[in-house]
Amino acid sequence: MEETLTEEGETNKDIEVAPALIAVHPTQKSVAVAVGSDLRVFDFQGVSAVSLVDDTSGPFHKDSIRAIRYSADGNLFVSAGDDKVVKIWSTDSWCCICTVPSEKRVSAVALSNDSLYVCFADKFGVVWVVDLDGFDGNQMLVNKKAAPLLAHYCSIITSLEFSPDGRFVISADRDFKIRVTVFPKKPLDGAHEIQSFCLGHTEFVSCLDFVFTSDFPQGFLVSGSGDSTVRLWDISSGSLLDTCEVGAKAELLESNGKEEECNLAVTDLCTFPDGTLIAVAAQSLQGIVLLSCDLSTRTLSITRVVSIMGEAFIPTSLGMSSSARLLWMVTGVSNLHGFVNPPLVRVRIISGFEKSSPGDPTILEDNEILGGDKLLEKLQGSVSVEEKVFLAAAEAVKTAMSNLLVKKQYSTEKREFRKRTRNDRKTKQ
Amino acid sequence: MSAAVEGGCIEPKLNLNGSSALESRAVDFHLRLHLHHQLAEKAMLENEANPTLSKSTGLPRKRFYRARAHSNPLSDSHFPVPTSPCHVNLSLHFPQFCSSSDQIDSSKKIQFADIGCGFGGLLISLSTLFPDTLMIGMELRDKVTEYVKERILALRLANPGQYQNISVVRTNSMKYIPNFFEKGQLSKMFFLFPDPHFKEKNHRRRVISSHLLDEYAYALGVDGIIYTITDVEELGDWMKACLESHPMFEAITEEELEADPVVKLLSSATEESQKVARNGGQTFQAVYRRIMPAT
Incomplete structure (x- = not known):
């Protein structure tokens, strides 16, 4: 595998990119975004960018x-x-x-x-x-x-x-x-x-998180995978409690106008502090899928899809604090060929998950965000960013992810050909 | 015929200056291969009907299942792997013990695993020693697996009622042990004459390592036994050191070793051990018991 890795690595250098990541302080004192080698932190207490x-x-x-x-x-x-x-x-x-x-x-x-x-x-x-x-x-x-x-x-x-x-x-x-x-x-x-x-997963596992409440302090594990499912597990026995096909739902949303895509990998998931809601990001999905988890029956079900209207935004990473009920999302990619450096990213926030006010989750406009332009300038790299770069970014992340994690399948002929070009054979000639 | 031709692709490499055990083994392998080719040509003229099975015994003949001496355990696998232990179809492996109907009634489970079973010598000896215990050989090289499969089928045919408790599967046991066995399912695991991987950068390809022992400890029940043997002193020291320093294994006493009929098979039952004995080589064994870790 090492040989193959270096070989593939060389040929695919230009598309070996990393997705933008986001993390939120547990009590939302600060928020951090990483893209490429760049680490950007915004502090809410001083309402300023952190150096x-x-x-x-x-x-x-x-x-x-x-x-x-x-x-x-x-x-x-x-x-x-x-x-x-x-x-x-x-x-x-x-x-x-x-x-x-x-x-x-x-x-x-x-x-x-x-x-x-x-x-x-x-x-x-x-x-x-x-x-x-x-x-x-x-x-x-x-x-x-x-x-x-x-x-x-x-x-x-x-x-x-x-x-x-x-x-x-x-x-x-x-x-x-x-x-x-x-x-x-x-x-x-x-x-x-x-x-x-x-x-139980039939493709690479991409993300893990726990759902737990005061009634179920040990909680249950949730995992997302390249097989486009989210699964719920009991970790003490390793038994699979429930499987939720997220890809099918995401595809349904995506299929209008575009050709059918199969196996949209789940890229990230984020559980809400009270343990009943799970936000899921998937490849090619402009928005997130919300799952609800019933801990007493140990089941997962799709609540709804929150799509981002009016903007091409496919989140590459999700984050949430354990106090405020805001879901942070980021999209972007490192060193994508032909784009500016340091790379730009896009940050969006969804609010309205409170149980007390059962309104629909709403996507905050840029001017509604705490920290406003200062925050956006720090985290995104610029207050306003052109959205069209992010579709290319999401596509690049998708390719990079499958190059990295999906097992390569070769036909018999191709496998024979690859054997002929093996390194140990080469040196003999 | 095609099998023999394919075997011929491996160039006979006669490096008699080789000093390491691996090289001498390789030389041995190639010399014998060369001899086999000459013999095979002769035999081919005489036996045109099903040439892969021996006329006298009905057993498959090894020369038609020659494979590389090594296989890279790090490469991506392209053979099917059961998603989890409950996806292992026992009725396929042990039709007489597990009919497909009582698959749900999983009272019968595989208890012995021969990791890197090679040509299956140990399994066949164990089969009659423990006729009611299900055991499986795991082997990465497909041709070798194919040979063992044919060998078991031929033995079952020739000895009705016997050899029903052994089977073989092609897999990479360094990656997929948890896909085959539940926690604590096994009572014996065998690692006989594993690939020595002399180079330091290849040590992580060794089938015994402290990290892999965690997985073996998971698959073995408490009091389960792990048997290792090699003719390479360096590897023997390595395997012993790994087991000795692992908190979930303890060495088995001399008396117990004496009393265990399986221990004798380690240095006599497999093709590899017979070769070592033939050449008057030394062997190094380490037999350890799975214990509860001290908390």
């Missing part, structure tokens, strides 16, 4: 950021990606308190619920752990090294998540697998006890 502080000179990240996340208490923020470093930031000062080197490109990050450990996963299937023991909020942590925690056998890990009770760490990969591992008392010695595998 990041990092002792290392030059850009903070040197290649596409692939994962960003706030800690559960909101005091820490982690960013990581293709430049093989994991940066841990204090959200108080927005200083980089620690830069951890990784052997391989990083594909996912997670923080333990007590904010004592940062886990990150690389493209070769290894999940690493860094302990933040002794960090009191201000000083820098030097020479932190990551220890291997667990591994999926040479499969790109697409998502990492801690269970709400903090007992398990969940990892998903491109081999359709979700692994539930007991998070040990001494994580630096590795996590060896596997609780379960959640098996």
Whole structure:
């Protein structure tokens, strides 16, 4: 696979792009957008753009950021990606308190619920752990090294998540697998006890999240996949509780005027703090699908599709705080050929999910957004952006995602041909 | 005929200066292959009817199932993989034990797994030793899997009522163990003469590693036993070290090893072990028990 990877990587260099990402502070003190190597943070308390502080000179990240996340208490923020470093930031000062080197490109990050450990996963299937023991909020942590925690056998890990009770760490990969591992008392010695595998997806798993309420504190896992379904799992047994075909719904919406597309991959999902609603983003879908989750019957059902009218907006990432009921969406792409650098992104917000006011979810206009133009200028790169670039961006993300995660199928003849051009044969001639 | 021609594509590489065990094995392999070609041509003239089955025993003949000595475990797989353990069709593998009708009644489960079963020697020995235990061989190379399949079918035909409890599947066990076995389902796992992968950059291709042991510990029930053996000292040390440092495995005592009839098979039942014995080679085994991790 390594040989194939480098080979494909070379030929597809121009379309190897990263989607824009968004993360929202748990109490909505700030919001962060990552696109390419650019990390943009907007602070709501000072209502101003944040300038990041990092002792290392030059850009903070040197290649596409692939994962960003706030800690559960909101005091820490982690960013990581293709430049093989994991940066841990204090959200108080927005200083980089620690830069951890990784052997391989990083594909996912997670923080333990007590904010004592940062886990990150690389493209070769290894999940690493860094302990933040002794960090009191201000000083820098030097020479932190990551220890291997667990591994999926040479499969790109697409998502990492801690269970709400903090007992398990969940990892998903491109081999359709979700692994539930007991998070040990001494994580630096590795996590060896596997609780379960959640098996049922028939394509790569792209995203994970938990639904939980006070009645169901342990909650249930939800996962989105390239097989265009969202599934609900009981992680202690690994059993599949329900499957929801999101792709079919998204296709229905998309099919007007366009040719039928099949298998729209679910790209991201985001659960609401009360555990009953799940927002789902899918390829080619201009908007989001809202699922409702009934925890007592353990079922998922599609509530509605919220489409973005009057603008071509296919979200590449979703984010939500645990306090305010606003769903943040972003679309954009890194280093797309022929577009400006630093890249522009588009941020949109949906509100109106309150149970008390059962009005329809509404998409906020730019002038209704808290922080207004200042926020948009920081996060988007410009107050107003031309929408047509984003369709190309979404298309590029789609191609990049399938290149990266979908298994390549070769016909028998093609396979024979590829065998003939194998590297070990070449050297002999 | 075509099989023999295909086999001929592998160039005989005679590097007698080779010092590593792998190279000497490769030389052995190629020398024998070369010999086989000469023999095959002779045999071909005499036996025109079904040439892949031996006339005297009815068993498939290995020379028609020659494959590469190695297969890359990292490459993407193009064979079907069961979505989850409940998608494994036991009635296909063990028709006499599991009829398709009582598939739901899953009282009968596979208990032994021979990982990288090669030509199936161990499975066949185990089959008569544990006639009521279902066991499966897992092998990545398709031609070798095909051979084992034919071999089991021929044995079933020649010995009615016997060899019904063994089967083989082509898969990459480094990736798909959880797709075949539920948690704690297995009571024995075998890793006999695995690929040594000498180069350090290829160590992650080894079938025993501390990370993969997590998955094997998941598939094995408490008190399940993992058997490993190799003729490569370096790999023997590696496998032992991995098992020794893993919190969910403990070494089995000498007395228990003595008493276990399976241990004797490790160094006698497989094609690879017979070859090692023939060449007077040394073997290195590590047998460990799955335990509850200390909390």
